[in-house]
Structures are given as structure tokens and as C-alpha cells.
Amino acid sequence: MTLYLETPGGFVPWSGEAINDVRHPLTVEWVWSDDELAAIGLYLPAPADDVPPGKMAVATSVERVGGVVKFVNTLVNAPPPPLPSTPVIYAVGNFAVSDMDISGIDTAVNFSAAVWMDVGVYLVLFSEAQANTRYLAKAYSGTSQALVVEKGEDYLIINASNASGPYDPAEFSLEVIRVQ
Amino acid sequence: MKLVCEIKISGVDTLVALTTAPGIDLGAFVKVKPGIGKPFYVWTSIPQPNPTSCDFSNAPIVSSDTAVNNAAIAAISVAPEDVLTW
Numbered sequence: 001m002t003l004y005l006e007t008p009g010g011f012v013p014w015s016g017e018a019i020n021d022v023r024h025p026l027t028v029e030w031v032w033s034d035d036e037l038a039a040i041g042l043y044l045p046a047p048a049d050d051v052p053p054g055k056m057a058v059a060t061s062v063e064r065v066g067g068v069v070k071f072v073n074t075l076v077n078a079p080p081p082p083l084p085s086t087p088v089i090y091a092v093g094n095f096a097v098s099d100m101d102i103s104g105i106d107t108a109v110n111f112s113a114a115v116w117m118d119v120g121v122y123l124v125l126f127s128e129a130q131a132n133t134r135y136l137a138k139a140y141s142g143t144s145q146a147l148v149v150e151k152g153e154d155y156l157i158i159n160a161s162n163a164s165g166p167y168d169p170a171e172f173s174l175e176v177i178r179v180q
Numbered sequence: 181m182k183l184v185c186e187i188k189i190s191g192v193d194t195l196v197a198l199t200t201a202p203g204i205d206l207g208a209f210v211k212v213k214p215g216i217g218k219p220f221y222v223w224t225s226i227p228q229p230n231p232t233s234c235d236f237s238n239a240p241i242v243s244s245d246t247a248v249n250n251a252a253i254a255a256i257s258v259a260p261e262d263v264l265t266w
Contacts (some may be wrong), residue, residue: 093201101199101229108201112209113183115196116229123189123196125213127204150190
């Protein structure tokens, strides 16, 4: 522990400098009593008070508080904790498939258009291009399997299949989740 | 509605007959697909899906003005059978 010397300008760390023209060994810290140290202006400060919730210490000084020499923290309001990332459903849509065509689109939010490209292969366009492709896209199609096989900034490509291979379900649904 | 135009799919220009979602403003959407300066056609429906080619020589061209695009869509008088092949 460091002893602090009381000066007209406040308390400063003491590293053996002469006090009143007398040099004392650093070992006085262990062999002198607190009263003997105080008699020549040396103090071992008491710990600072605990930092209360919502505050943070940005500096520490040594001060005399209520007659006790102690560390004193300079406190400021702590920054609020970061908000947790929240996944949000960005786009949804139901797409009807018949006769090698996307025959209808309903409940579409942020999807603008779709096209049948081949059996079990569909292209779906977003209403607006995305800033990047860091989104989760899920496809559903009842009893068949539907997978998003390609994610672009403005489109998705979906493959649908059943046990026999590529397959056109009567409809498929899409859900796109982004993290904000 | 069916929007017939060329769009890039996986980097390749591809002719598509897009089924558009109800309620979208086609005059605004064509600025995104196929994009300003590109030809397109819009019909309520087409006789068969998936045309293999389209004669765009007299097709409207996408303008940067949504109202101009909507007026161009309303003015399309050519029948799909006249310009599409399957």
C-alpha cells in the first residue's frame, strides 16, 4: 500500500521524500502506528465507498472526509446497458402454385412478385432490396419439403420436393427474419 | 397481374413473367424490376405461363417517374399473344 502525504495542495503519494527536512525510511509504513504517521502528515487512506448501481468511477483521489483520510471516487452516471438484439419478421407471404405458374400471392408483406422457374423451383422478389443477405429465410409447403436454396439482396430461390424429387405443391409460404 | 420483363437471376439476364402481389404499385415496382430504362409489359393475365421469348421492340420503357410508368401500363394495348412466344 502507498502512504499519502498531506500537503497544502492536497494528498499526494509519498515515496520517501523528506518531510520537514527529515528523511524517513519507507518501512515506517509497517513499523509506525497510524497516529505516529499522521503526526508527520502521512496517511494510509481508507477504502473508497462502494460504487452505487447506475454509477461508475472515472477517477479516484484521496481526501479527508469527516476527519477520515480515504479514497474518494469521482462518479458519473453509467451508460445504459446495450439493448439486446431482437429478431423481427421482415417479410411473409403465401404463394399458390398451379399449372407451372405462380397463380396467386396473398398475405404478402414486403414480397412483391414471384415466378415459377421449373418444377419445384420458384423465384420470389422482395419489395425493396435488402442491405445484405444476413437474414434467415424459411420456406414451408405442407407435406412436401421446401427449402430456400439461394438468398439474394432482392430475391429468394426456393426448391420444393417430395419423396420422388422436385415437386410443385399447391402452395408454399415464406418467412424472412432479420435481426435489429 | 403479370409483369413480363428481363431480370438478372444469379447474374444471368432471364425473361420472366412475374406474378405480382396484390396491392403493389406497379409504376413504382417496375423501377426496381426490371429497372429504369428497361422494357416491360404488364397484363392482367397471359394465356400460358413461362414464355420463352418476348418482342420488346414496341414495349414501354421504365421511367424514373412512377406516374409515367403507371400511365404507360394503362396504355398497353398489345395482346400477350402478339409479342410472347412459348
